[in-house]
Amino acid sequence: MKAYSCEVIEIKTILFTGGGSAGHVTVNLALIPKFVDMGWDVKYLGSTHGIEKELIKQTTNVEYLSISTGKLRRYLDLENLKDPFRVIKGIYQAYRLIKAMKPDVVFSKGGFVSVPVVLGAWMNRVPIIIHESDITPGLANRIAMPFASKICATFPEAKEHMKSDKALYVGAIIREELKSGSAIKGMTFCDFTRNKPIIMCMGGSLGSQRINEILRRNLDDLLSRFQIVHICGKGQIDQSYLTYRGYKQFEYVYGELVDMLAMSDIVISRAGSNSIFEFLSLKKPMLLIPLSREASRGDQVLNALSFKSSGYCEVLLEEDMDDISFKEAIHSVFENRFEMIERMNKSENDNAITKVMQIITANSL
Structure with a gap:
């Protein structure tokens, strides 16, 4: 048996x-x-x-x-x-x-x-x-x-x-699906073309009113050189900009985010650790505008300065941000993007x- x-x-x-x-x-x-x-x-x-x-x-x-x-x-x-x-x-x-x-x-x-x-x-x-x-x-x-x-x-x-x-x-723990993005899908979703470089601007998952305001105030100048996709946060869509060609705004995106990142040449962002390490893994040059020490415990300032010391980004402190410094920082990141990408390629993974x-x-x- x-x-x-x-x-x-x-x-x-x-x-x-x-x-x-x-x-x-x-x-x-x-x-x-x-x-x-x-x-x-x-x-x-x-x-x-x-x-x-x-x-x-x-x-x-x-x-x-x-x-x-x-x-x-x-x-x-x-x-x-x-x-x-x-x-x-x-x-x-x-x-x-x-x-x-x-x-x-x-x-x-x-x-x-x-x-x-x-x-x-x-x-x-x-x-x-x-x-x-x-x-x-x-x-x-x-x-x-x-x-x-x-x-x-x-x-x-x-x-x-x-x-x-x-x-x-x-x-850093990075979501594997981030690297599956399609630049073509992203441009189709945003109705963008290959004629101008693309900036992605995001103020964290909850949005940043200060970043939203300064970006929109300078849209006319920036759109002469760039296309911009703007993730502005819940309740922060501005209806008066819906007809602007080359500018798309969203409260928040889920599945489309990987495609938007794939199409973007540079990123403007807060300096939350998870986000900036994701940008690093995708080799996206960054302009980081960390939450100020007055509005937080100062962790984003430290994160941003750590990345700047490695040559991955430019840092614009919120207390130093005005129309001129904002546009100068964007152009600086774009002009130096290839050097930033080269340093990112040498980063440990x-x-x-x-x-x-x-x-x-x-x-x-």
Whole structure:
């Protein structure tokens, strides 16, 4: 008589979190398909109405769950009085959800929604891996770090600011689909031609009113030499510019972004870490206008200066920006774009995704 054995294959579960801006989601979007392909059960815990929900909806085989969350504001607002109660509620909700789903590991990209998730995971004794994109950690990650098993850093300098033996330098995680863009598709989508070079301008996933205003104020001059695609942020489309030839504006783009990047000669952007490393991977010369130290903790200024020291970009500080300096900086980037691309070609391209996946797998239950 033959003996038959029934082997039980254990399916592991990974819970992702992070949100509030696209920068707190893009790393997760790069990792999620890898774990889906490996047969893991992938879940995402975010806010009810945050941008992370919209972005994760574009993926497949991922269950999205939501919790109550507050916002870590740097300005006075009556909502600050309500937020501690929202966070406490979110911690309770995250604890209950995590207890029920029993994930093997939690991967947190940061942002205010991640704090209740990290605390809920820690109370359930689930290993937590944190990712920090900037040179200095954000407030949410600073709160979460004591509860983490490992902290993955994008910049080598970040380990000095974290002062933790949990911190590991992994490099920049880049979405593979970014390199699949078609310049022809991008130009067709924007109704552009090959007759003039193309600038992509974006002020982060939430947009930048200051950048939007100065760009539009100087459109007539700039359009004499360039075509411009402008990702201006939710609610910031200006109807009076819809008829301008060679200028296209969008609140936000999803699938078309890879094609728009492929067609662009230079990029004007804030200096969020995920975005600028994506531009670096695509060899796109940059004009970086970081959020000022008054409007943030100064992380974007440090990111931009690090890239400038490597010769990948020009930096225009917001407090120094006026019509003249803005146009001069754009023309400088364009004139020096080939030297910037040459330096980008020499940049190291470590396989950060593989490193992070190994860290996650090694620290799962």
